[in-house]
Amino acid sequence: MNLVSFSIKTKGIHNFVRRLWTAFTRFGISHARTQRALHAVVDALRDYNGAPTFFIPAVVLARHPKLIAEIAHCGAEIGIHGYVHNDYRCLSESEQYEQTQQAISVFQRTLIPYEGFRNPYLGWTEESLHVFTSLGFTYDSNDAVFHDIVDLERYPILLRNSYEKSLTHLSGNSV
Numbered sequence: 001m002n003l004v005s006f007s008i009k010t011k012g013i014h015n016f017v018r019r020l021w022t023a024f025t026r027f028g029i030s031h032a033r034t035q036r037a038l039h040a041v042v043d044a045l046r047d048y049n050g051a052p053t054f055f056i057p058a059v060v061l062a063r064h065p066k067l068i069a070e071i072a073h074c075g076a077e078i079g080i081h082g083y084v085h086n087d088y089r090c091l092s093e094s095e096q097y098e099q100t101q102q103a104i105s106v107f108q109r110t111l112i113p114y115e116g117f118r119n120p121y122l123g124w125t126e127e128s129l130h131v132f133t134s135l136g137f138t139y140d141s142n143d144a145v146f147h148d149i150v151d152l153e154r155y156p157i158l159l160r161n162s163y164e165k166s167l168t169h170l171s172g173n174s175v
């Protein structure tokens with residue numbers, strides 16, 4: 001069973017932020033607010049000598065290259081989260097390869113360094129591992145750990161719904 005992590009250091013916060021990002025972009029909330037939210041996470045983790053990893057689909061990077069470069073410059077790692085946000089479990093190995101390569105070309109074109117890959121919906125297959133290895137990724141990040149420390153009552157309904165939706169996705173997966 002996959003779980004969502006809220007450990008400050010690595011997994012979790014960025015997953016949560018990913019959901020925030022999805023919410024922001026889906027509902028058209030302003031660039032400035034997204035920028036503030038991303039900086040807030042980077043700043044909060046700096047107090048613990050940590051840095052977040054934001055996994056983003058390459059099309060998001062293509063739309064916001066300056067913002068992503070700025071966040072990366074502040075110390076965040078940017079990981080690849082597909083070319084578009086689709087489920088690799090529905091793709092053949094060659095389709096996975098092609099889309100991952102397309103994603104890499106956007107990262108290379110915008111000069112954003114990357115090392116890791118996280119599948120949208122944490123949906124990966126054995127073939128994904130061949131693809132990641134052959135394209136030179138140093139890691140994939142598809143395991144999540146859940147720490148039950150989030151007080152959902154403190155968050156607006158939109159974020160609460162996104163969070164609960166994430167958990168639903170995760171509980172449907174097996175490691």
Ligand SMILES: [Zn+2]
Binds near residue numbers: 018081085121
């Ligand atoms: Zn995602």
